[in-house]
Amino acid sequence: MQDEIAIKVSNLSKRYGENLILENINLEIKRGSIVCIAGGSGSGKSTLLRQIIGLEEPTSGEIYIEDQKFYPSKSKESERIKKSFGVMFQMGGLIASMTLRENIELLLRTYTNLTDAQMSEIVRIKLTSVGLQGFEDFIPSEISGGMKKRASLARAMTIDPEILFFDEPSSGLDPITASSLDYLIKQLNKTLKTTMVIVTHDLESIFDIADEVFLLDTQSHTIIANGKPDVLKKSDIQIVYNFFNRKF
Numbered sequence: 737m738q739d740e741i742a743i744k745v746s747n748l749s750k751r752y753g754e755n756l757i758l759e760n761i762n763l764e765i766k767r768g769s770i771v772c773i774a775g776g777s778g779s780g781k782s783t784l785l786r787q788i789i790g791l792e793e794p795t796s797g798e799i800y801i802e803d804q805k806f807y808p809s810k811s812k813e814s815e816r817i818k819k820s821f822g823v824m825f826q827m828g829g830l831i832a833s834m835t836l837r838e839n840i841e842l843l844l845r846t847y848t849n850l851t852d853a854q855m856s857e858i859v860r861i862k863l864t865s866v867g868l869q870g871f872e873d874f875i876p877s878e879i880s881g882g883m884k885k886r887a888s889l890a891r892a893m894t895i896d897p898e899i900l901f902f903d904e905p906s907s908g909l910d911p912i913t914a915s916s917l918d919y920l921i922k923q924l925n926k927t928l929k930t931t932m933v934i935v936t937h938d939l940e941s942i943f944d945i946a947d948e949v950f951l952l953d954t955q956s957h958t959i960i961a962n963g964k965p966d967v968l969k970k971s972d973i974q975i976v977y978n979f980f981n982r983k984f
Contacts, residue, residue, distance in 0.1 A: 743899065837872040893928075
């Protein structure tokens with residue numbers, strides 16, 4: 737059903753000058769699902785993410801968010817839609833000089849008219865939801881890499897976004913910490929029913945959390961397969977089989 741689609745990308749292409757990165761990208765992401773955008777280095781995963789969240793404009797194509805045209809669209813409309821996004825960037829994106837409380841409150845002060853007491857309660861709730869209760873007044877340098885990732889996730893959830901985007905969330909984490917982050921993502925998805933889009937090349941994460949995977953190919957610059965990871969692992973397409981079975 738069309739009303740179950742949270743994100744639709746139609747015939748999207750992206751060039752930087754003469755350099756073609758993405759060509760004829762078509763995908764639909766179901767509301768409430770966890771979807772991974774995968775592919776090898778240089779396949780355009782993060783570039784595709786930047787187009788979908790509006791950090792860059794595609795060279796051509798259309799993007800719809802919850803049946804609303806996001807690109808191309810009037811700037812006021814696209815800015816309104818952006819407010820339904822939460823983004824966890826690869827490096828976390830926390831402001832180093834601010835406490836975790838201040839990092840989260842920055843979004844609240846920008847997008848809401850809440851009182852200090854209301855903001856303080858939201859900070860407590862968001863940090864508790866990622867297992868960081870009591871760390872409100874720590875700055876990023878005072879916590880571990882895994883805790884920084886969770887703090888970034890708490891900030892991404894600050895204004896209760898309809899869609900959460902993650903760029904390589906397990907990057908730089910040891911396997912145990914990465915696995916615990918995957919578990920947290922799954923639990924939040926189960927509890928909040930938030931649509932989650934994750935750019936990653938981490939096969940363990942893909943098999944652990946993804947409802948569906950879209951695989952980008954470096955040579956053709958497009959999506960060459962999509963489906964459940966267990967199904968793609970048995971694909972008849974050699975490139976797809978190789979990727980999901982670590983055959984290089």
